Amino acid sequence: MxxxxxxxxxxxxxxxxxxxxxxxxxxxxxxxxxxxxxxxxxxxxxxxxxxxxxxxxxxxxxxxxxxxxxxxxxxxxxxxxxxxxxxxxxxxxxxxxxxxxxxxxxxxxxxAVVPIISSAHPLADSLLNKGLTPRQLQQIFVKQSLTQWNEIFSVPSSEMMINVYTRSDACGAAEMWAKFLHSRQEMLAGVGVYGDPGITIAVKNDPLAIGYNNLIFAYDLKTKRPFSGIKILPIDLNENGRIDVAENFYEHLDSLQHAIQDGRYPSPPxxxxxxxxxxxxxxxxxxxxxxxxxxxxxxxxxxxxxxxxxxxxxxxxxxxxxxxxxxxxxxxxxxxxxx
CATH class of the missing domain: 3.40.190.10 (Periplasmic binding protein-like II)
Incomplete structure (x- = not known):
C-alpha cells in the first residue's frame, strides 16, 4: 500500500x-x-x-x-x-x-486522524447520519463501557459486539486519537494492529469493526473519497444526535482538508x-x-x-x-x- x-x-x-x-x-x-x-x-x-x-x-x-x-x-x-x-x-x-x-x-x-468503520457495517447508514459523540468514542476506546453497536441506536436485534482496533506500535496517530479522548495511547482498548495499512485492512474485513487512521490511509487520493471497503465515521461534535451541515465534511477529502484548515475539525485529532x-x-x-x-x-x-x-x-x-x-x-x- x-x-x-x-x-x-x-x-x-x-x-x-x-x-x-x-x-x-x-x-x-x-x-x-x-x-x-x-x-x-x-x-x-x-x-x-x-x-x-x-x-x-x-x-x-x-x-x-x-x-x-x-x-x-x-x-x-x-x-x-x-x-x-x-x-x-x-x-x-x-x-x-x-x-x-x-x-x-x-x-x-x-x-488528522479520523475514526473508520467497515463499509459492510449493518448500521452504516445510521452511523453516517448520526455519527458518534466524543463521549461515546471515549466509552468505546477508553472506558470500554459501550460494547454493543445495537446499544447506541436501541436497535431490537441480537448482540452486535463492537470490535475495536488500535495501533500496536508507538505512533502519533494513536497518541493524538487518545489525546482527543482525554487519554494516553497505552490506555486505548482494542486489538493491536501494526501500522496504518494494518488498521485499514482489519477494519475493512470486519463488519462490526471500529478503528482510526491517518488521512492518507483513509482516503483514496485518486478519487478523494474513502478507500473501498471503509467509511469515515463522522464525529457529532456538538452532541445533538445528528451530523449537522457544519459537521458534514467527511465524504470528500477536499472538504475535510478545509475543515482542518479552518478549525471545524478539532485539534486533536x-x-x-x-x-x-x-x-x-x-x-x-x-x-x-x-x-x-x-x-x-x-x-x-x-x-x-x-x-x-x-x-x-x-x-x-x-x-x-x-x-x-x-x-x-x-x-x-x-x-x-x-x-
Whole structure:
C-alpha cells in the first residue's frame, strides 16, 4: 500500500500543485550543487509525503542520497536520538523528556486522524447520519463501557459486539486519537494492529469493526473519497444526535482538508507533523532539504492528502533553519582563514 500511495502522490502532485494560504509565499533559491546523504525514519503518517519530497528534491540535487524508513513516531524518535538517522518523522508532540535529550523539531505539514468503520457495517447508514459523540468514542476506546453497536441506536436485534482496533506500535496517530479522548495511547482498548495499512485492512474485513487512521490511509487520493471497503465515521461534535451541515465534511477529502484548515475539525485529532533531529542539524544537505520542504515542497501538500502550513507558520519554521545556517557560515569562514 505504501508503494502505491507513493506513486499516486507523484502523479497527482505533478498534475496540479495547488496551495491554499494567505500572504506572500516564501521562496526557495536553488544552490549550485549539494552533495551528501540524508537518513530519515519514523511516522507512517509522514512517510508518503516525505518520500515524494525526497524524489522532487533529488531532481534539483541528484548528488544527494535520501533513505527513508517507516516504523512509527516512536521508532523515529529512538533512531534520531541514538544517532542512527538525521531526521525523525514524527506525528505527535515532542515530550519534555525528549527535548531534554536533544530533540529539536520543525513543523512541516498538517494532517488528522479520523475514526473508520467497515463499509459492510449493518448500521452504516445510521452511523453516517448520526455519527458518534466524543463521549461515546471515549466509552468505546477508553472506558470500554459501550460494547454493543445495537446499544447506541436501541436497535431490537441480537448482540452486535463492537470490535475495536488500535495501533500496536508507538505512533502519533494513536497518541493524538487518545489525546482527543482525554487519554494516553497505552490506555486505548482494542486489538493491536501494526501500522496504518494494518488498521485499514482489519477494519475493512470486519463488519462490526471500529478503528482510526491517518488521512492518507483513509482516503483514496485518486478519487478523494474513502478507500473501498471503509467509511469515515463522522464525529457529532456538538452532541445533538445528528451530523449537522457544519459537521458534514467527511465524504470528500477536499472538504475535510478545509475543515482542518479552518478549525471545524478539532485539534486533536488534527495535528502538526514534524521533522526532528538531535540538536540543530549540521549537514548542509539537511538544511537545504528543510528549507525546500517549507517553500517549494509545500506545493505538493494539498494534492497529496495533507494540509499545508499557513504562511506565518512556515515563516516561523523557516526562521529556525536560517538561524542554524548563519553560525555554520561563520565557522566555515574561520576555518578557511586558519588554513
Amino acid at each position: 505504501l508503494t502505491s500511495i507513493r506513486r499516486l502522490l507523484t502523479i497527482i502532485a505533478l498534475a496540479g500543485m495547488v496551495m491554499v494560504s494567505c500572504g506572500p509565499e516564501p521562496r526557495y533559491h536553488k544552490k549550485r550543487s549539494i552533495e551528501g546523504r540524508i537518513t530519515l525514519s519514523g511516522a507512517f503518517a509522514l512517510y508518503p509525503m516525505t518520500t515524494l519530497w525526497a524524489e522532487e528534491f533529488r531532481k534539483l540535487y541528484p548528488e544527494v542520497e535520501i533513505d527513508i524508513t517507516a516504523g512509527g513516531s516512536g521508532k523515529g524518535i529512538t533512531d534520531v536520538l541514538s544517532g542512527m538517522v538525521d531526521l525523525a518523522m514524527v506525528s505527535r508532540d515532542i515530550s519534555a523528556e525528549e527535548e531534554a535529550k536533544g530533540a529539536w523539531k520543525i513543523g512541516v505539514v498538517m494532517d 488534527a495535528r502538526m507533523l514534524y521533522f526532528v533531529s538531535k540538536g540543530k542539524p549540521k549537514a548542509r544537505a539537511v538544511h537545504e532539504f528543510l528549507k525546500w520542504v517549507l517553500t517549494e515542497g509545500q506545493h505538493y501538500v494539498l494534492a497529496s492528502g495533507y494540509v499545508p502550513l499557513p504562511n506565518d507558520q512556515r515563516l516561523t519554521e523557516l526562521s529556525k533553519v536560517r538561524l542554524i545556517i548563519k553560525p555554520l557560515h561563520r565557522h566555515k569562514a574561520k576555518d578557511s582563514l586558519n588554513h
